[in-house]
Amino acid sequence: MTATPDISADSAAVEYGGKVLAVEPGGNEPIPLEARHGTPRGLFWTWTAPNLEFATIFVGVISVAYFGLSFWQAVGAVVIGNLLGAVAHFLLSAEGPLHGVPQMVLGRLAFGHKGNILPATFMAVMCGVGWFATNSVSGAFALAGLLGITPLAGLIVIVVAQTAFAFFGHNLVQRFERLAAPILAIVFLIGAVIIFSKSDVSAGSADGGFSMGGFLLAVGASFGYTAGWTPYAADYTRYLPPTVSKMQTGLFASAGLFLSCTLLMVVGAASMTIGARTSDNPTDAFTANFPSAIADLTLLAIAVGAIAANAINVYSGAMAFVTMGFTLPVGAQRALVSVFFGVAGFLVAWWALADAAASYEAFLLLVAYWIGPWLGVVFADRVLRREPPSLELLYDRKYANWGGLAAFVIALVVSVLLFCNQERFVGFVVRAVPELGDIGAFVGFVIAFIAYLLLARSQVEKSLQQYG
Template sequence: MTESSRGGTTPHTPLPTSSESATREGAPEGVVVREGDYGARIAAVEPGGAGFIPLGQRHGRPLDLLWTWTSPNLEFATVFLGVLAVAAFGLTFWQATAAIVAGTLLGSATHAVLSARGPRYGVPEMVLGRVPFGHRGNMLPSAINSVAGGVGWFAVNSVSGSLALNTLTGMPKPLCLAIVVALQAGVAFFGHNLVHAYERYAFPVLAVVFGIASVIILAKADVGAPAPDGAGTGGIGAFLIVVGASFGYAAGWNPYAADYTRYLPSTASPRAAGLWAGLGVFAGCTVLQIVGAASATLGGKALADPTGAFTGHLPSLVANLTLLVIAIGAVGANAINIYSGSMSFVATGIRLPLPVRLQRALVAGAFGAVGLVVAYFGLDDAGHDYEAFLLVIAYWIGPWLGVVLADLVLRRGVWTARDADARVDAMVFDVRRRSWAGPAAMAVAVVVSVWLFSNQEKYVGIVPSHHPSFGDITFAVGFVLAALLYAVLRKVPGFRENG
């Protein structure tokens, strides 16, 4: 939008129409504006879909993003990634710590860059993705993200939360799963404001209990011990696998970034929004992954019974409180996963025969139902399911990030120009716009990087099968390859954008 329409303080007023694509007075022609009155209300269902948030509906502070992004990482999947570094891949505690910090720092930095765009452009992350991917081509990452977040991450975290509740209460696992899923889907159904509120109020509870548990585990841990017997071979290969897994875990939030900053006032500092969002991801991921690595030095059935093995090292009261906050943390993580998964689905442009005002909310409910089924079948093999999912999530995010960040660099004149708002609007909201360089670069990079460099239980690529010391650098290769391909293809006839 123009500086006058986005930078002013007068809210847009609705035109007399109920269409999702209706614009509001003062908004340039063709801009899709999120309809309905929502404001800062918590006990209200967020209306509309993936449109621009009117200035009069903006609220919040950049600082709020600290707990919005710390809370969903204070959960057991974070701990388990640290456990894997030692128990599955054979790293020592200090090697695991170095790999965790390196990978998480990279994923948090990219999260900060993407989060910073929310206040200015007022649309979800996957809508901004239409700039490098085009309107139709953007369906590729949007569809993948809707499934990865709304179903994949949802199922993984639901299992950890339900297993913790089962251990704490003794209730049947399916019942525990149903309770956890109902809470998660309920928060996501109501939408943006309730998600933020949940993370804010859960934060002190999660921080205090996990903080106490972390102190106890770290005090008991044998940080100078060699890797446990029966673990992986360790070495540089294992180190690179853990770097990639830690990056993938932190960067797994990247496709959601602007979803949680687009409601900030347009006058909010982009730098502050990015800083607090990135710091939240880094703090939550790093601390609990390191604690997980420390717990693996204490022995126990870390892979066969992940939750029980971790809490088994704690005094009874602290163990029970930890089980409770594992369930609370799972709800916080999955509220974000379902919400952004449904937002990504809406961003694909697929129209369902549902009321437009409730389409996002109803899609969130549907993801909850599908995720419930997937999680149910993962209850009895949680350790291996965690491992398989956590280690491959970066395979598509690396190439997607390569395209998005390369576009920010190559198109920096557009993003920083005085008329940047209007020029970006034209690329985001023009349904006729095509840019096949983005989806082509991403697709090729995913296939080639996995084929050559994947190093997982289900598939070992050509390079690590002959040279195991390479570990798993799939995410790095995918990122670089996608960025280079995009830079070249965007100038090739047939791939260059038409608008």
């Protein structure tokens, strides 16, 4: 059995403490009690800032422009999707302060040490690289429109800035989010007032009726966006003292996430009722109805919002990579991995510049496909465990829970084959019943939850006895 990390003896982490302009040491070790700091209230800004960006707006845009919904239908869809994602974020954020470990380390409870490599890989690649690339594209377009440069030049500026924040780590990322959030909120609220003053929210859908398939696609896309943050949740609460209120921790984190996502998605849906797009540059098209000064300010806010989002994406993507078991012979292994993800994300974003809209729609649903089953396994594990997890179990390399991995894989494969709705592949059930839209994530959650209760119950009971 691997020895439990000594959470009181990590002198580097204690020295790091609350320093902002210092590189966060280590990888996925528990945060020592002496290094814990902060209050739950700060989480509101942590989860508000990264969603005050154009990628959030664009979920509302595609709900009307691509899924064929009216404004009010789109509002209903994004509220449902965001609420489901925020509830999951509430529950996972509240767990972070207990042991002071990242979210993917907590995932070892349900998947075992080796089995957890698969969901950690999904997170590292699809969130650390995929989300990084997606948000970088919107930031690049914004800088291109603002400064009159090429999108590629804008992409380089964006990538360098956000990778630098992630390299320094937790404290600088948190500080940047808190400083950026109020400023971004003011800019986007001004833009929202202008959008709603010119929009026609009473306009009907493109086909003049209600499309259940389009509605469920929008629910899935908004859920994919909001729930896409859930594998990061404990990463940003693990530095809080273990004595803080779990209710406040979850509430502030989920409230910042839900309010920011819902507001900007609704604004995006409203913007599509004004008129036809005037530019192939999506950020220019969004700001076309603004006075020039407000348009420039909004473009700048979009660029800053992309950096705010991706500072978190790169940081947690690197954290997931380290959790997979890879180690580097240096004290700042997470920082170096952040640079690697910055480079990888840049290359993917460069490729995606050619067709941002299509790439984004597909990516949102792809994220949701694995998040749904992952949440199903994680929450089923919480139902079976009657007491908080042992820190010793989380770092025991011999601990296995193959029932969790099996439940995840079964749910992922079945839900995608039967219920996904992508341009290149449509699930067999959806082919017969197009009105289902894309419910793959939700079916995956249910299958994974039930499968885990059936396949992993004995292993959970055994671990409770062994590590109790």
